[in-house]
Amino acid sequence: MTAADLGAAPAGTTGSPAPGARFGPVAWLRWGWRQLTSMRTALVLLFLLALASIPGSVLPQEGIDPAAVTQYYTSHPTLAPILARLSGFDVFGAPWFAAIYLLLFTSLAGCVLPRAFRLARSSRQPPPKAPRNLRRLPQATSFRAAGSAEETLAGATAMLRQRRFRLRTGDGWVSAEKGYLHEVGNLLFHIALLCLLASVALGGLFGYKANKLLVAGNGFADTPPALDVFHPGRLVTASDLAPFSITMTHFSASYITSGTQRGEPASFNAYVKYSSQYDGPTRAYNLRVNHPLNVDGVQVFLIGHGYAPIFKVTDGTGHVVFDQPVPFIPVEQSGLTSDGVIKVPDANPQQLGFSGEFLPTAYETVTGSVSSAFPATDLPRVILVSYQGNLGMNSGTPQSIYSLDTSQMRRIDITPKLLAPGQTMVLPHGLGKVTFVGIRQWASLAITYDPGQFPALASAIAALAGLIMSFLVRRRRIFVRVAAADDGAAVLELGGLTRSDAAGGFETEFAELAVEFKRELGGSAELGGPAERTEPEQSRTPSEPARPEPAQPGLARPEPAQPDEPEALSADGIALAQSAQSKGE
Amino acid sequence: MVNTALAQVSNAALVSAIMLYGFAMLAYACDFLYNRRQVPAAAPAEPARAKVATAALVGAGAGGADPDQAERNFGADPADASQLADLSQSSSGPAGPAGALPSRWPSGSWLRTAFVLTCLGLLIHATAIVTRGLAENRFPWGNMYEFISAITCAAVLFLTVAAIRFRAYYMGLFVLLPVVIALVVDVVVIYTPAGAVAPALNSYWIAIHVTGMIIAIGMYIFGAVVTVLYLLAARHERRVAAGQDSAVAGIMAQLPSAAKLDQLAYRAILFAFPAWTFAVIAGAIWADHAWGRYWGWDPKETWSFITWVVYAAFLHARATAGWRGRRAAYIQLFGFACLMFNLVGVNLWITGLHSYAGLT
Ligand code: HEM
Numbered sequence: 001m002t003a004a005d006l007g008a009a010p011a012g013t014t015g016s017p018a019p020g021a022r023f024g025p026v027a028w029l030r031w032g033w034r035q036l037t038s039m040r041t042a043l044v045l046l047f048l049l050a051l052a053s054i055p056g057s058v059l060p061q062e063g064i065d066p067a068a069v070t071q072y073y074t075s076h077p078t079l080a081p082i083l084a085r086l087s088g089f090d091v092f093g094a095p096w097f098a099a100i101y102l103l104l105f106t107s108l109a110g111c112v113l114p115r116a117f118r119l120a121r122s123s124r125q126p127p128p129k130a131p132r133n134l135r136r137l138p139q140a141t142s143f144r145a146a147g148s149a150e151e152t153l154a155g156a157t158a159m160l161r162q163r164r165f166r167l168r169t170g171d172g173w174v175s176a177e178k179g180y181l182h183e184v185g186n187l188l189f190h191i192a193l194l195c196l197l198a199s200v201a202l203g204g205l206f207g208y209k210a211n212k213l214l215v216a217g218n219g220f221a222d223t224p225p226a227l228d229v230f231h232p233g234r235l236v237t238a239s240d241l242a243p244f245s246i247t248m249t250h251f252s253a254s255y256i257t258s259g260t261q262r263g264e265p266a267s268f269n270a271y272v273k274y275s276s277q278y279d280g281p282t283r284a285y286n287l288r289v290n291h292p293l294n295v296d297g298v299q300v301f302l303i304g305h306g307y308a309p310i311f312k313v314t315d316g317t318g319h320v321v322f323d324q325p326v327p328f329i330p331v332e333q334s335g336l337t338s339d340g341v342i343k344v345p346d347a348n349p350q351q352l353g354f355s356g357e358f359l360p361t362a363y364e365t366v367t368g369s370v371s372s373a374f375p376a377t378d379l380p381r382v383i384l385v386s387y388q389g390n391l392g393m394n395s396g397t398p399q400s401i402y403s404l405d406t407s408q409m410r411r412i413d414i415t416p417k418l419l420a421p422g423q424t425m426v427l428p429h430g431l432g433k434v435t436f437v438g439i440r441q442w443a444s445l446a447i448t449y450d451p452g453q454f455p456a457l458a459s460a461i462a463a464l465a466g467l468i469m470s471f472l473v474r475r476r477r478i479f480v481r482v483a484a485a486d487d488g489a490a491v492l493e494l495g496g497l498t499r500s501d502a503a504g505g506f507e508t509e510f511a512e513l514a515v516e517f518k519r520e521l522g523g524s525a526e527l528g529g530p531a532e533r534t535e536p537e538q539s540r541t542p543s544e545p546a547r548p549e550p551a552q553p554g555l556a557r558p559e560p561a562q563p564d565e566p567e568a569l570s571a572d573g574i575a576l577a578q579s580a581q582s583k584g585e
Numbered sequence: 586m587v588n589t590a591l592a593q594v595s596n597a598a599l600v601s602a603i604m605l606y607g608f609a610m611l612a613y614a615c616d617f618l619y620n621r622r623q624v625p626a627a628a629p630a631e632p633a634r635a636k637v638a639t640a641a642l643v644g645a646g647a648g649g650a651d652p653d654q655a656e657r658n659f660g661a662d663p664a665d666a667s668q669l670a671d672l673s674q675s676s677s678g679p680a681g682p683a684g685a686l687p688s689r690w691p692s693g694s695w696l697r698t699a700f701v702l703t704c705l706g707l708l709i710h711a712t713a714i715v716t717r718g719l720a721e722n723r724f725p726w727g728n729m730y731e732f733i734s735a736i737t738c739a740a741v742l743f744l745t746v747a748a749i750r751f752r753a754y755y756m757g758l759f760v761l762l763p764v765v766i767a768l769v770v771d772v773v774v775i776y777t778p779a780g781a782v783a784p785a786l787n788s789y790w791i792a793i794h795v796t797g798m799i800i801a802i803g804m805y806i807f808g809a810v811v812t813v814l815y816l817l818a819a820r821h822e823r824r825v826a827a828g829q830d831s832a833v834a835g836i837m838a839q840l841p842s843a844a845k846l847d848q849l850a851y852r853a854i855l856f857a858f859p860a861w862t863f864a865v866i867a868g869a870i871w872a873d874h875a876w877g878r879y880w881g882w883d884p885k886e887t888w889s890f891i892t893w894v895v896y897a898a899f900l901h902a903r904a905t906a907g908w909r910g911r912r913a914a915y916i917q918l919f920g921f922a923c924l925m926f927n928l929v930g931v932n933l934w935i936t937g938l939h940s941y942a943g944l945t
Contacts, residue, residue, distance in 0.1 A: 053890060056882055056887050057882075260780055292873075300877075
């Protein structure tokens, strides 16, 4: 019987409760729990988790690109509401997604915690006794020793101790075990995953995210009304926000001016002044991409930029009713052509509205249309379409500042033309005039606070460390028996067994160990190798090598009797020893 | 900013590397065709060392006809393997002097030629990457063209390491085939002239993150190729055991047993998976620096996650009764498909913050 045969025993964890017996709810619960914490369930749940993530990458997601979701509603009017009901636009916050990962992590906890206890217990126990017949182990060899039986055994013990094996000695034998770190690493990995999930949850409950578009020269305080977008964690209230304020004094962008990448951005710098208290001292910071500002644990990132042309509007009564920069949103990146709207609700006799296009480096194409050739303001021009009427701003429904509702407005009949900074367009019928005063730049800032960030990083690093540890270390046992041969000389038998060695390598380690043992303790006779052993082929059926699953007989990896219980090694070892004895006698 | 002369050197070097790989493939194929090794019958009671040497000597010879024999030749059998099996698994291990270990180096003139060409190709390929980086004055993995060049280079690097370390010279042809196809597509279709990268990509985290990805993907490629061979070998062995003929017997004769291939593939994943885990963590740190969140379910991130989970499922399958072997192999290939989709599909069809393929 080989170790592999032993391992082939059915696991017993997946069958239904024993047939015939009466089963109360407690037994069913226990059965259900065993099912949930079985390796097979973990496998299925991992698969489900992967599959469930796919729609999150295919469908537009509310949390990533709300505009794309809106777009999806227009292009798929019947499908979109159904998908929305199924949380298709918020896959990673969907109840069914949560159900999968919560089940998986319950399974994980139910699987890993008992294993951790078992490991703790077994690490305090000595290795099992050496089997009677070491030749039946997956790795075995023997040779005649130079010294007496006692000397040889003492020498072997010393060598194993020197190699930092845990030892157990008996009459004529030593068992040695090493490699607990394999299991420790595996447990560390799985427990770190639990911690990672907890860290993410921590961020989701107590963290927040916000966006702010800030025009150069302006400032804001970190309060919900001042922010454009505010996504608080579930347990965050307005008073939890860090009381800092930021002013952007200047923004500069530079672009590649030649070559095939002409027009692509080279650098962005937002020069800000900030203070961590409302009226505290201010400090300066150069905010760049990849160089966030950190104020008391809250991070501020530069995530976008654009132009804000300044307009001055004088209405029909001669009053200046509008004089401020208006952020325009880039609609293309190579020339940074940007669109925006100006709303002048205070204009008399009628409200005025303009929808505009800003061209940083304007040029006329052969077809006569205008376009922007470069993202920097080399030849800045703005072109405005003018409307009069009711802006609809008092209708109660909130309006976007980036779109003009022209349903109650009439287009003013004046041909749009390119305005250079300083130029004015006079509206007909005494409606007033609009001046393109100049240009400022704006930066879009992301403000995030995530208390789970550091724990998440620590967990991830722990998981990686555990993973590497479990992959590098294999748990193995070495057994030595010294007996007297017929002629009185001592014969040393060496046997080895491993369990976590699917990738191989134990054979080599064992062979090297055997060579060293022989060198230190061996007599003149030849090193007995595998050929001296009983041929395991005898115990193999001829069809075995052709099995679809890798039989891996030479890898000496006893297939785990219960894959859910890596601790089965000790059981294996002992069972192996006993079966070897019963067969050998 | 860009040193165009150096960039041209890089382009020329890459084309030369492709040609060298192509010649190496030819030589590997010739080795398979013309370098059949003799198979003396292994005497059952031979002393161990002689037997190991024999095992090495027989190489892949008659394995195809008799799976049991193949098993023995490659030392996957406990009877033969226990001592030095790890050292005798090559399809081409030469017979050293009796009693000595088989050499790590390739035997036979075709195989030696093939391997030398592979190493030369690898050197020139690395030169192409280094000169490109020098020409651009940055890490040369900022767009799809550079990225494909880098991951194929990593795959060939791992091929040579595995060849020497595990005597897996038989992998040469099979790994170089996809590498050459990918590089030809890279040079002909995807080519992007040397240039700077967007400010968001200009961070030392990109170097760490993308380097990790490249190492992991290179090894995943190697693992996937071995796994395909494993599936073929397992099928072949099943058919032979069932007394049917096998269409791939000729090739199988040159390859180790399915069990050995499975082990090699598993080794590849044991290396690639932690590397991938590391790269994903580094990516999260980079995302945090650049965008203010370490994980945002951007399509690229989502697919990295899917890939990671599927490979974790593979590792689990390897430890789950009834899932080892073929099923686990399919899971691994599914993971690889996810990886490739992340590389190609997401860049082409799904837009997100990461879409820096330079293909628009
Ligand atoms: C979040 C879900 C999970 C992930 C991502 C995961 C991932 C992994 C990975 C990558 C390995 C190989 C690394 C190593 O051996 O240390 C592994 C091994 C293992 N996992 Fe999990 N796991 C998860 C959940 C579970 C659950 C629920 C169980 C319990 C049923 C479990 C039990 C095991 C066992 C026993 C091994 C060792 C397998 C062997 O001996 O090779 N894992 N897991």
